[in-house]
Amino acid sequence: MNTATRFNAPSPLQWVSLVTAAALVLPTGYIMYLALTAAPAVWNRLWSTRIPELLWNTLSLATSVALTTLVLGVSLAWIMVRYEFPGRRLWEWAVVLPLAMPTYVLAYVYAHLLGMGGPTEQWWQAIMGSEAKLVSPHSFPGVTLIMALDTFPFVYLLARSALLNLNVSFEEVARACGVPPWSTLWRVTLPLIRPAIAAGLALVILYVVSDFGAVSLLRYQTLTYAVYQQMTGRYDQSAASILSLLLVVMAIIFLVTERWFRRRSRFYQTSGRFRTSTRRHEGILGTILITAYVLLVFGASFGIPAVMLVQWSIAAVAQGALDARFFGFIWNSSFLSALAAGGAVLIGLPLAYLASRRPSRLNLACLQAAYAGYALPGPVAALAVLVLFTHFVPALYGSVILLLVAYILHFIPVGLQSMEPALQQVTPNVEEVARTLGCTTRETLRRVTLPLIQSGCITAWVLMFLQTMKELPATLLLRPVGFDTLAIRVWQEASEEYYQLAAPSALLIVLLSVPALLLLVAKDWRGRDRGVIT
Amino acid sequence: MASFRRVLLALTFILGIGGLSQDMTSSVFGADKLVVYSGRAERLIKPVLDEFQSKSGIQIELLSSGTTELVNRLQAEGDHTPADVFLTNDAGSLEHARELKLLRPMNMREVERAIPAQFRASDNSWIGLSGRFWIVVYNTHLVKPDQIKSLLDLAQPQWKDKIAIPNSGSEYLQAGVSVIKATFGEDRTKQFLQGLKTNAGSQVYQKSSQIVEAVAKGQVAVGIVNHYYIYRHLAAQPSAPIAALMPDQQEGGMGAIMNVSGIGVTRASKHVDNAKLLLEFLVAQAGQKLFADLDKEYPLHPDVKADPALVDRHAFRAALVPLARLAELREPTLTLIEQVGLR
Numbered sequence: 100m101n102t103a104t105r106f107n108a109p110s111p112l113q114w115v116s117l118v119t120a121a122a123l124v125l126p127t128g129y130i131m132y133l134a135l136t137a138a139p140a141v142w143n144r145l146w147s148t149r150i151p152e153l154l155w156n157t158l159s160l161a162t163s164v165a166l167t168t169l170v171l172g173v174s175l176a177w178i179m180v181r182y183e184f185p186g187r188r189l190w191e192w193a194v195v196l197p198l199a200m201p202t203y204v205l206a207y208v209y210a211h212l213l214g215m216g217g218p219t220e221q222w223w224q225a226i227m228g229s230e231a232k233l234v235s236p237h238s239f240p241g242v243t244l245i246m247a248l249d250t251f252p253f254v255y256l257l258a259r260s261a262l263l264n265l266n267v268s269f270e271e272v273a274r275a276c277g278v279p280p281w282s283t284l285w286r287v288t289l290p291l292i293r294p295a296i297a298a299g300l301a302l303v304i305l306y307v308v309s310d311f312g313a314v315s316l317l318r319y320q321t322l323t324y325a326v327y328q329q330m331t332g333r334y335d336q337s338a339a340s341i342l343s344l345l346l347v348v349m350a351i352i353f354l355v356t357e358r359w360f361r362r363r364s365r366f367y368q369t370s371g372r373f374r375t376s377t378r379r380h381e382g383i384l385g386t387i388l389i390t391a392y393v394l395l396v397f398g399a400s401f402g403i404p405a406v407m408l409v410q411w412s413i414a415a416v417a418q419g420a421l422d423a424r425f426f427g428f429i430w431n432s433s434f435l436s437a438l439a440a441g442g443a444v445l446i447g448l449p450l451a452y453l454a455s456r457r458p459s460r461l462n463l464a465c466l467q468a469a470y471a472g473y474a475l476p477g478p479v480a481a482l483a484v485l486v487l488f489t490h491f492v493p494a495l496y497g498s499v500i501l502l503l504v505a506y507i508l509h510f511i512p513v514g515l516q517s518m519e520p521a522l523q524q525v526t527p528n529v530e531e532v533a534r535t536l537g538c539t540t541r542e543t544l545r546r547v548t549l550p551l552i553q554s555g556c557i558t559a560w561v562l563m564f565l566q567t568m569k570e571l572p573a574t575l576l577l578r579p580v581g582f583d584t585l586a587i588r589v590w591q592e593a594s595e596e597y598y599q600l601a602a603p604s605a606l607l608i609v610l611l612s613v614p615a616l617l618l619l620v621a622k623d624w625r626g627r628d629r630g631v632i633t
Numbered sequence: 634m635a636s637f638r639r640v641l642l643a644l645t646f647i648l649g650i651g652g653l654s655q656d657m658t659s660s661v662f663g664a665d666k667l668v669v670y671s672g673r674a675e676r677l678i679k680p681v682l683d684e685f686q687s688k689s690g691i692q693i694e695l696l697s698s699g700t701t702e703l704v705n706r707l708q709a710e711g712d713h714t715p716a717d718v719f720l721t722n723d724a725g726s727l728e729h730a731r732e733l734k735l736l737r738p739m740n741m742r743e744v745e746r747a748i749p750a751q752f753r754a755s756d757n758s759w760i761g762l763s764g765r766f767w768i769v770v771y772n773t774h775l776v777k778p779d780q781i782k783s784l785l786d787l788a789q790p791q792w793k794d795k796i797a798i799p800n801s802g803s804e805y806l807q808a809g810v811s812v813i814k815a816t817f818g819e820d821r822t823k824q825f826l827q828g829l830k831t832n833a834g835s836q837v838y839q840k841s842s843q844i845v846e847a848v849a850k851g852q853v854a855v856g857i858v859n860h861y862y863i864y865r866h867l868a869a870q871p872s873a874p875i876a877a878l879m880p881d882q883q884e885g886g887m888g889a890i891m892n893v894s895g896i897g898v899t900r901a902s903k904h905v906d907n908a909k910l911l912l913e914f915l916v917a918q919a920g921q922k923l924f925a926d927l928d929k930e931y932p933l934h935p936d937v938k939a940d941p942a943l944v945d946r947h948a949f950r951a952a953l954v955p956l957a958r959l960a961e962l963r964e965p966t967l968t969l970i971e972q973v974g975l976r
Contacts, residue, residue, distance in 0.1 A: 148974040237835065318800075318839060320976055331699040332802025333967065334729070489709040496709045580668050580696040580715055591697075595674065595842055 113462075116449045120465035123508060126483030127347065127471050133486060134344035137337035145341055149325060153342070157321040157349075160242060161304045167247035168303045171396060172254025173289075173296060178393065180262040183378040184386045190393050191259075195252045195620050197400040199612035201569045201586070202249050203312025204605045207593035208404040209236045209245050210316060242319045248400040249313070250306050254299035256620065261295030262288075267376040294360050301357030308349055309476030311572040316593055322346045327478040327572055336486055343479040350474040408609065411602030420603050428604065432584040435499070435574075436567035439506035440560045443514045446507060448556070451515055452548075455522040466515070473512045477572035480509040485577065502577040509573060510566045514559035521555020522548075558618070565615045569608055666692040667907045670707065672700030672721035672804075673894060674840075677928045684923060685914050691907050700726045700804050707735045707899065717902040718911060722894040723804035725811065725959030727759035732960060736897035741909065747916040752893055752933045754957065761893035761956070762915055763930035764946075765859045767809040768889055769878040770845055775854040783887070784813070784880045785821070787855060788828020797836040797844045797856040798829055801975040805841070805859055809890045810970060811962035812954045816887045819969065826973040837976045842866070849873040859892075864929035864942055879949045888952040892959070893933065 178184075179191045197205070212219050213236040224231050234240050269291065273283045289296075314324045322342055329339035381389065412420075447469065454466035472480065484505040488496050495501060525548060533543040571586045578587065585604040592601035671678050675697040682693045698706070700721045707714055707730060719736065721727060730736050731754050738756035745757070752761030769781055775795075781787065787796050799806045814822040836853050838844045844856035845866045851874075863877045881887040896915065898908040914920045918937050925932035931939045931946050939946055954962075 144968070144971055148971050152974070315839070318835075318837065328800065328802045330705075331702040332800075333701065334705060336705075485709070493709060493711055494713050496711075496713065497706065497715060575698075576702070578696075580670075580694050591675065594840060595676065596846060 112449050112453060116453050116462065116465045119446050119450060120468040123511070124468045124471050126480070126487050126504075126508060127475060129487050129490075130340050130343050130479065130483045131347070133337060133340040137341055141337050142341060145338055150342075150345070153320060153322045153325050154345070156319065157308055157323075160239070160246070160319065160321060161307045163239070163243040164246045164250065164307045165300045165303050167243060168251040168254045169296065169300060171247065171251040172299060173258050173292075175251070175255050175393065175396060176258035176262055178389055179259060181376060181379060182389055183380050184389050186390075187378075190397070192617065192620070193397050193401070194255060194393065195616065196397075196613065197249050198252045199616045200249060200401060200404060200609055201312055201571070201605075201612075202246065202310050203316055203571055203586075203590055203593070204408070204609065205249050205400075205404055206236075206245055206313035206316040207589070207598065207601060207605070208407050209241075210593075211596075211598050212236075212403070212407070213241065237317050237319065239319075242314065242317050245317070246307055246310065246313055248396075250303045251396075251400070253302045253306070254296060257295040257299035257302075258292055261292035265291055265376070270376070297360040298357050301353050301360060305350060305353045305357070308346070308353065311477050312590065315572075316590070322349070323476045323478055323572075326476070326482065327576070330478065330482055330485075330576065336482065339482055340486070343482055346476055346479055347474050350476070354473060405609065408602050408606045411599040412606045415599045415603050418599070420600055425603065428583055428585050428588050429607070431582050432568050432586070435502065435506070435582065435584060436564045438499075439503050439510065439567045440514070440563035442503060443507045443511045443563050444518070444556055444560050447511050447514050447518055447559070451518045451522050455519065456527065466519075469515055470512045472508045472510065475509060477509065477570060478576065480505045481573040481576040484508065484573075497579050499579055499582065502574065502579070502582070505573040505577055506567050506570065509570070510563045513566055514563045517555050517559035517562060518552070521552040521558075524555075525551045561615055562619065565612055568611060665690060665907070666694060667717050667904050667911060668694045668715045669696070669718045669720055670703045670716040671695060671697050672703050672719075672723070672726070673697070674842075678720065680927055681915075681920075681924050685911055685920075688914070689907075689910055691910065699802070701802070704730050704733075704735070708733055710901075712901045714899055714901050716899050717904045717908050718896060718898055720894070720896045721804075722765070722892070723808055723959070724759075724761065724893050724895060724956035725808050725963050726804055727895050727897055728754065728957045728960035729963065730897060731756075731758045735900055737900045737902065737905070739898060739909070739912070741912060743913050744916050747918075747921070747934045749933065749935065752895075752956065754897075759895050759897035760912065760916065761895040761933050762921070763894050763925045763928065764891055764933055764951075765805075765861060765894065765928075765930050766879070766889045766891055766951070767805050767857060768860045768863075769855060769880050770848050770858050770863045770875055771855045771878055772848050772851055772853075773874045773876050775851060778876070778878055781855070781878055781880060782883050784809075784857065784890070785817070785825050786880075787832065787857065788825045790828075790832075792832045792855065794832065794834055794836075795854040796829070796832045797838055797847045797853040798833045798975075799841060799844065799857070800837050800839055801970045803839075803841075805892065806857075806975075807963055807966055807970070808892050808959050809857070811959055811966045812890045812952050813887070814966060814969065815954045815958070815962060816952065823969060823973060826970065826975060830973055830975050845875065849875050860943070861929035864940070867942070868929070877944060879944060881952070882949055886950075888950040891951040891956075893956060894928075894930070 175194055179187065211217050213233055214220070220233050223233055234244070236242070236245060265288065269287050270283055273287045274280070278286065308321070309323055310321075311323050311327060314321050315327065322345060326339050326342045326346065329342060330336065333339070450466050450469050453462040475483065484501055488501055529551070530543050530547055533547045534540075538546065568584075569586055571590055574584055574587055575590065578584070585608055588604040589601045589608070592598075669682060675695070678697075679695065682695060685691070686693045696716075700723055703719065703721065704726055707716060707719060710716070719727070719730060727736070736754075736758035738758045739760070740757065744753070744760055748760055752764070753759065769784065769787070771778070771781070801807070810822060810826065813825065817825075836847065838847070841858040841862040842865070844858050845862045847853050848856045849866060849870070860877055863875060866873055866875065879889050881889060896912065898905060898912070902908055915924055916934065918934060921932040921934040921937040924930075925937070926940050929940055929943060931943065
């Protein structure tokens with residue numbers, strides 16, 4: 100092994116990864132540069148008018164959604180892990196399904212369900228008298244509820260696996276010392292799963308802060324929505340870049356928090372005499388209460404909206420919504436998503452490969468750079484790509500390429516998260532054996548490494564494909580002529596309150612997302628459960 | 634593993650095509666196409682374009698988006714823009730596009746004959762197609778029409794939490810505020826906006842159709858919208874408790890705020906002849922009738938009658954600020970709007 104020469108002559112692969120990493124951080128960097136060099140007058144104007152309100156709106160929404168998901172997620176995790184009731188195995192999966200529903204779909208269903216003159220209000224007024232009012236879906240509590248129903252599975256999933264991995268002896272010791280059950284819960288169990296809950300909440304907050312679909316349909320002013328409004332309402336993009344800078348900083352803070360908590364959660368893995376808790380069988384009343392609660396959460400977050408979508412779709416199809424245009428939208432969505440996912444796999448692979456095989460500082464930094472997209476909410480990614488291209492390669496503006504770059508930038512972290520572990524699981528020994536048996540580097544890569552990481556790459560592709568399919572703000576801002584996607588149709592029809600016409604596209608997006616979601620969760624499921632058994 | 638390589642190869646191949654697809658589509662459709670950038674709601678424009686397409690055989694490709702966003706886009710795309718025609722709902726944006734040299738001056742006798750000069754750019758680089766008025770919609774159960782004389786009345790404290798307004802990115806609001814500012818001056822306009830902001834609270838909407846909906850449901854008593862959204866709603870739901878009110882008609886009043894939707898041919902267009910055909914179609918009597926009636930707007934062709942459901946055009950006055958001035962008034966208006974902190 101002659102490492103010295105390797106450093107002197109960087110391989111082509113090294114160059115490729117350097118260039119991609121640079122290309123991936125460039126848009127974010129450029130936005131930051133634009134924001135920091137914007138005229139002080141623009142900063143002043145924004146600070147004295149919009150920013151305080153936007154910051155307050157964004158942070159208060161994130162906090163209230165986080166608190167709601169905390170209650171929903173932890174209580175459900177507790178029920179699923181500690182109680183036995185009819186259909187538990189099914190419910191365990193079912194309550195994850197809201198993640199398959201993009202926020203704009205849930206928001207638009209609820210805008211109708213809870214809206215003025217909507218079905219819920221009519222029913223409510225029939226009981227409570229004609230003057231009774233419901234919480235408006237456009238109000239702060241309304242937006243909180245809708246976002247929380249969409250995001251609580253993050254907390255649920257993490258809390259559930261933490262509870263499964265919890266050594267029940269701690270609780271038994273507490274109980275043996277005479278601590279009452281509720282107190283044990285507060286003083287022993289919850290503190291032990293706190294890191295997992297915190298990580299889940301950080302994800303929820305990040306999701307809320309960067310969401311565009313729900314807040315735009317519900318007209319709730321957050322920073323992300325304001326970036327879009329500034330971009331589409333003004334000729335000058337400096338205000339949008341300033342708001343973007345704030346958002347990116349905010350997102351980075353939450354990401355770092357989440358990683359920190361994840362790392363801390365490892366301290367709580369117990370070894371030695373490990374036992375899981377047994378599930379309690381409740382009496383009839385208890386079982387009914389538990390089932391009713393699970394049913395309520397599932398119904399509100401997925402069941403009822405899904406039924407509405409199906410009903411509306413049937414009505415829309417009867418009106419002839421499944422015309423050639425509709426299939427055109429499906430084609431556009433699939434075409435763009437396939438290209439973006441394919442591109443991201445090709446771009447991500449060298450980065451992940453180098454970082455795992457030659458983890459030099461440079462290579463690790465390149466990989467980290469690719470994660471920059473995580474901190475970019477959709478409108479910001481679009482803005483970044485847009486300003487960069489308008490200033491430097493205006494000829495490409497308005498082509499598919501812009502949109503693809505934005506997608507790749509935005510979603511490559513999702514792909515890397517599947518490709519990285521796939522590469523790490525291939526031990527270098529296998530590759531070395533191939534080399535000693537006379538394969539060249541290239542042959543080894545082609546005949547050994549690539550086949551071994553094939554399934555990891557396919558998972559990455561599928562995940563990025565689906566994320567792209569659901570993507571709304573960047574598509575709205577960057578799509579070329581004739582490239583309306585399913586997500587665009589949902590948003591356009593829904594924002595003009597044509598609920599039925601929006602339904603077929605929305606339903607299709609949900610149906611496509613469900614299997615991928617289950618696939619993803621199942622991977623996690625098996626890993627954790629095996630951990631429990633051993 | 635061979636299959637994996639094939640997939641990778643296929644992807645690179647598709648990726649290569651991806652970049653080219655635009656040129657490919659343009660060569661496939663060739664001369665008989667026209668790319669339209671439209672800042673109008675798609676539902677309001679597509680039927681007219683479909684009619685043109687079936688009459689002329691020219692393939693229309695439509696991109697619907699925000700008006701300002703499209704001006705930004707046209708500017709960014711410059712000479713490479715695929716757009717042949719820019720169709721939108723605000724004379725200020727069209728004039729701005731003209732100032733940026735994005736539009737092409739047109740010399741067409743049909744246009745000059747059909748559309749009066751005050752509704753066109755000086756060099757015909759944009760042409761108004763239909764007139765719209767930014768007026769008051771009120772819920773007939775909650776409000777009596779004599780309670781409101783002027784748009785400025787809506788800033789009074791008695792309307793707190795009773796009005797709905799469009800968000801500040803909306804071009805109608807910007808144009809409307811520009812006209813108010815040109816008529817009443819900066820200070821009164823600022824007071825008006827502050828009152829509007831307080832009274833609207835969270836009832837700030839992205840779309841005018843949503844404002845009318847909110848008024849019809851009684852969620853708010855009054856809204857400010859383009860007139861045609863009221864008639865569109867009434868056409869769909871004739872029993873809805875809403876009505877239109879032409880503000881500022883009192884003696885010496887400002888007059889109702891008018892704007893036009895209009896069209897311009899882009900400077901970079903490669904299908905100018907097709908664009909001319911579309912212009913001819915839209916300014917001719919039949920086209921004017923179709924375009925205006927579909928949206929319940931006022932046709933600009935003097936010989937074409939408006940939909941009988943609308944308030945007679947001769948029964949009210951329009952504000953006197955020239956349309957072309959909307960462009961220069963916009964930037965100071967935006968600053969004022971942001972100072973006040975409208976959403």
